Amino acid sequence: MTDRRLAWALAMPALLLVALFLGLPVLSTFGTTFTTDDGLFATYEAFFQSRFRRSVLWRTMEVATITTAISVAIGFPTAWVVARAPRTLKSLLIVAAVFPLLTGVVVRSFAWLVILGRNGILNGALERLGLIEEPLTMLYTQGAVIVAMVYLFVPLMILTLVGVLDAIPEDLTDAAASLGATPAATFRQVVLPMAVPGLIVGAVLVFTGSFTSYATPQLLGGERQMMMGTFLHQRAMVTFDWVGASTIAAIMVVVTLATVWGMSRLANRLNPVAG
Amino acid sequence: MRRRIHPALAAFAVVTFLFLLGPLIIIVGTSLSDTVFLAFPPQGLTLRWFENAFEISAFRRTMWTSFTLAVLGTALSLLIGIPAAYAMARYRIQLPRFLGTIFVLPVLVPEIVLGFALMKSVATGLDTPIYTTLLVGHALLVLPYCVRVVGASLAQFDFSIEEAAVSLGCPRWKAFLTVVLPNIQGGVIAAFVLAFITSLNDVSISIFLTGPGVSTLPIQLLAHMEQFFDPTIASVSVLLMFVTVAVMALVERTLGLTFLAK
Amino acid sequence: MTVSLTLDHVSASYGRTRVLEDLSLEVGAGELVSLLGASGCGKTTTLRLVAGFLTPDAGTIRLGERDLTRLPAHARDIGLVFQTYALFPHLTVLDNVAFGLKQRGLGRAARRAQAGEMIERVGLTGFADRYPANLSGGQRQRVALARALVIDPPLLMFDEPLSNLDAKLRVDMRVEIRRLQRANGTTALYVTHDQEEAFSISDRVAIMDAGRIMQLDAPEVLYSKPANAFVADFVGFETLIPMRAVAEAGDAVRVEMEGGATLDLPRAQWTVPGQEMIFAARPDGLVVAREGEGIPARLGLRTYLGRAYQYRCETAAGEVSANGPLSQPMEPGETAVLIPNPEQCCLLPASNA
Numbered sequence: 001m002t003d004r005r006l007a008w009a010l011a012m013p014a015l016l017l018v019a020l021f022l023g024l025p026v027l028s029t030f031g032t033t034f035t036t037d038d039g040l041f042a043t044y045e046a047f048f049q050s051r052f053r054r055s056v057l058w059r060t061m062e063v064a065t066i067t068t069a070i071s072v073a074i075g076f077p078t079a080w081v082v083a084r085a086p087r088t089l090k091s092l093l094i095v096a097a098v099f100p101l102l103t104g105v106v107v108r109s110f111a112w113l114v115i116l117g118r119n120g121i122l123n124g125a126l127e128r129l130g131l132i133e134e135p136l137t138m139l140y141t142q143g144a145v146i147v148a149m150v151y152l153f154v155p156l157m158i159l160t161l162v163g164v165l166d167a168i169p170e171d172l173t174d175a176a177a178s179l180g181a182t183p184a185a186t187f188r189q190v191v192l193p194m195a196v197p198g199l200i201v202g203a204v205l206v207f208t209g210s211f212t213s214y215a216t217p218q219l220l221g222g223e224r225q226m227m228m229g230t231f232l233h234q235r236a237m238v239t240f241d242w243v244g245a246s247t248i249a250a251i252m253v254v255v256t257l258a259t260v261w262g263m264s265r266l267a268n269r270l271n272p273v274a275g
Numbered sequence: 276m277r278r279r280i281h282p283a284l285a286a287f288a289v290v291t292f293l294f295l296l297g298p299l300i301i302i303v304g305t306s307l308s309d310t311v312f313l314a315f316p317p318q319g320l321t322l323r324w325f326e327n328a329f330e331i332s333a334f335r336r337t338m339w340t341s342f343t344l345a346v347l348g349t350a351l352s353l354l355i356g357i358p359a360a361y362a363m364a365r366y367r368i369q370l371p372r373f374l375g376t377i378f379v380l381p382v383l384v385p386e387i388v389l390g391f392a393l394m395k396s397v398a399t400g401l402d403t404p405i406y407t408t409l410l411v412g413h414a415l416l417v418l419p420y421c422v423r424v425v426g427a428s429l430a431q432f433d434f435s436i437e438e439a440a441v442s443l444g445c446p447r448w449k450a451f452l453t454v455v456l457p458n459i460q461g462g463v464i465a466a467f468v469l470a471f472i473t474s475l476n477d478v479s480i481s482i483f484l485t486g487p488g489v490s491t492l493p494i495q496l497l498a499h500m501e502q503f504f505d506p507t508i509a510s511v512s513v514l515l516m517f518v519t520v521a522v523m524a525l526v527e528r529t530l531g532l533t534f535l536a537k
Numbered sequence: 538m539t540v541s542l543t544l545d546h547v548s549a550s551y552g553r554t555r556v557l558e559d560l561s562l563e564v565g566a567g568e569l570v571s572l573l574g575a576s577g578c579g580k581t582t583t584l585r586l587v588a589g590f591l592t593p594d595a596g597t598i599r600l601g602e603r604d605l606t607r608l609p610a611h612a613r614d615i616g617l618v619f620q621t622y623a624l625f626p627h628l629t630v631l632d633n634v635a636f637g638l639k640q641r642g643l644g645r646a647a648r649r650a651q652a653g654e655m656i657e658r659v660g661l662t663g664f665a666d667r668y669p670a671n672l673s674g675g676q677r678q679r680v681a682l683a684r685a686l687v688i689d690p691p692l693l694m695f696d697e698p699l700s701n702l703d704a705k706l707r708v709d710m711r712v713e714i715r716r717l718q719r720a721n722g723t724t725a726l727y728v729t730h731d732q733e734e735a736f737s738i739s740d741r742v743a744i745m746d747a748g749r750i751m752q753l754d755a756p757e758v759l760y761s762k763p764a765n766a767f768v769a770d771f772v773g774f775e776t777l778i779p780m781r782a783v784a785e786a787g788d789a790v791r792v793e794m795e796g797g798a799t800l801d802l803p804r805a806q807w808t809v810p811g812q813e814m815i816f817a818a819r820p821d822g823l824v825v826a827r828e829g830e831g832i833p834a835r836l837g838l839r840t841y842l843g844r845a846y847q848y849r850c851e852t853a854a855g856e857v858s859a860n861g862p863l864s865q866p867m868e869p870g871e872t873a874v875l876i877p878n879p880e881q882c883c884l885l886p887a888s889n890a
Contacts, residue, residue, distance in 0.1 A: 007366035014359035018377055021411050025396035081288035098532055100295050102519045104476030106493045107512040111298035114313050121315050174590050175623035177610035179637035193627045212385035215478040229387045236391050249388040
């Protein structure tokens with residue numbers, strides 16, 4: 001057997017798994033959205049004409065964008081501290097970031113259910129401190145969903161950025177200082193431009209992750225804070241509107257791929273050294 | 276005499292890590308509380324909620340399902356993922372580059388879309404048994420981890436060692452098993468445990484593929500939370516955290532946890 | 538404006554490990570001083586202290602009248618060339634060189650003009666718009682040099698700047714560095730582990746060991762008159778034999794070694810009779826002869842060096858190396874005397890052994 005044929009033969013089982021059980025099912029799902037009796041794009045027209053469905057898409061975009069922004073704001077400074085920490089402390093901090101990352105979504109969302117609930121820990125603490133008299137309604141609000149999502153994705157952002165910031169040699173920031181750059185100028189002119197590609201990778205991961213999440217909006221947002229993931233599940237498993245669910249699925253894939261594609265183009269543009 | 280990080284930045288990082296670990300500590304606390312509601316700090320200490328978790332047959336059953344699913348799905352994925360990763364590392368020139376992208380598609384396509392498509396086309400469309408579909412779904416879900424992590428290990432491997440074995444008269448397949456595999460062992464173990472925990476924690480695919488008699492632990496937890504709100508869930512969560520700790524220990528011993536920050 | 542650099546009783550440590558022990562050093566205005574030593578001797582720590590990347594536990598660092606000790610790195614106004622070059626990979630050659638000027642608030646046009654001029658001076662005309670990734674090692678080195686020079690700093694520092702270049706380029710670049718430093722009359726501190734490099738480029742060299750300066754002198758002095766056994770060993774005095782002065786006569790001092798053999802050597806102020814000392818010799822510092830006044834020895838293995846034979850010789854003070862003329866080859870087992878050649882040997886005080 002030639003090398004070429006052996007190589008294909010070795011890769012074939014994995015290729016078949018992806019093609020048969022991901023490619024075909026997903027494409028056939030998309031197919032059903034174009035083959036209704038009302039015309040090619042009828043289901044999409046229906047989606048965008050419905051005020052409610054538009055609001056779900058809009059809310060999901062909003063939550064994902066805010067989550068991404070907050071994750072960057074929290075993750076970047078933290079990652080900088082981790083990247084510049086002495087070795088032992090650094091490993092400990094990485095462990096502290098990996099642990100939540102590898103703990104399941106359900107467990108991590110449940111924690112916020114306990115904290116934010118009507119008889120939850122936060123309300124209890126605020127009442128004991130005499131700051132409130134009646135428990136606050138925090139669950140099933142957009143705020144609750146965003147807090148839990150940020151909690152979900154900050155570890156991912158930190159780990160992505162630690163990898164990027166670690167790759168910036170200390171000599172470079174030292175060189176900037178020796179040339180008279182203040183710490184703020186060094187950050188703006190050296191660290192930030194060099195971290196941009198990693199920042200974009202992290203942002204894409206967080207945005208697509210929160211855009212397509214299911215468990216967290218289900219537990220902390222409920223019916224009132226319907227997002228694309230929970231909406232898809234509801235259409236498919238509660239109302240059995242499979243064409244409607246397929247339409248939602250297609251829109252999710254388009255938004256996800258467009259984000260990945262657009263951001264990687266942006267990353268290339270902002271990274272003059274890429275070539 | 277080393278330069279220190281700005282105190283304000285250090286304080287910021289401390290708050291971030293409190294934010295990251297606090298909720299998990301709260302879960303541990305509530306799981307030990309001797310109350311029928313979730314209390315933190317715990318009031319009285321008891322392990323009865325852990326006993327309770329095993330007494331509820333739905334939890335016992337789904338723990339077993341999730342465990343076997345994760346082991347079988349990951350094993351299946353490694354079985355086809357290792358040859359693929361090997362082919363891509365060894366025959367880089369002979370294979371087109373887009374293959375790499377194909378193997379990460381399961382990450383690129385939203386999980387929940389994959390779950391729905393599998394339910395619609397495979398489970399319903401082809402009348403495939405639920406458990407089989409679930410197994411295929413989980414194998415797909417973890418395939419990117421298997422190919423990438425094993426691939427990272429293979430990238431460090433010096434293939435001239437394999438050629439040396441072949442030149443000494445060792446058949447190709449035997450050279451792979453006795454020379455290549457032992458040298459990428461760390462990557463395979465790390466891939467296994469990372470894939471295992473990913474499969475174990477999965478919600479978005481499983482949510483569509485649970486039916487009469489078949490459910491996974493995270494789905495059961497979700498269902499339980501909607502009806503009951505007692506420390507049993509917290510105790511199951513703590514058990515899952517133990518699994519996380521075990522996984523981290525194994526990754527640290529094989530590739531090192533810093534591998535995950537790359 | 539040329540100023541001197543003064544380190545006054547500086548100590549520094551990493552955690553519990555002392556890396557600099559009460560170090561004092563003065564680099565005169567316009568002078569180039571090298572810190573030379575093996576890794577871990579404290580030379581890079583010294584440079585990082587002056588640059589402001591580390592703070593000393595004790596002592597002061599002054600540049601002319603200015604006390605740098607507590608000044609942050611970015612306010613010190615020192616040009617620094619890194620071993621890794623530390624070029625900004627996201628900036629072009631021009632922007633790399635202009636970086637320091639930008640921090641000094643220079644307008645865009647002025648920065649570009651000055652940086653462009655400096656790029657020409659280091660011989661990189663035409664490379665201004667390249668990125669560092671697209672330059673060779675030598676070109677990167679020149680950019681690093683231009684970037685440090687263009688801010689016209691009162692002090693230039695070099696941290697092993699040539700160690701990543703190949704041998705021929707190293708020689709070219711050190712001539713270039715010396716030329717530019719001389720032309721600007723800038724005070725300079727140069728760190729290296731390469732003796733040839735340090736000796737060829739410096740006005741004075743400080744040989745360091747374990748956080749202390751063992752000797753600070755002009756290269757010629759270090760080479761011919763090491764102050765102690767460490768420096769002697771460093772500059773190639775391979776043979777070190779303990780001796781004791783027994784008598785003085787005119788310009789000579791008579792020293793005696795174990796076993797009773799005596800040598801007459803040029804005297805110094807401290808070589809008074811009774812003083813313990815060390816006789817240090819290069820391989821050419823002891824000449825093998827059949828007879829004469831010297832150290833009695835039994836010859837061992839003979840090797841051919843091209844210009845001479847080298848013998849391993851058994852003496853009362855142990856085994857030493859000595860050279861013998863090609864015209865009179867001698868055989869292992871023969872007895873001989875090792876006669877000191879005053880040009881290639883010296884006496885050192887024993888206390889520093």
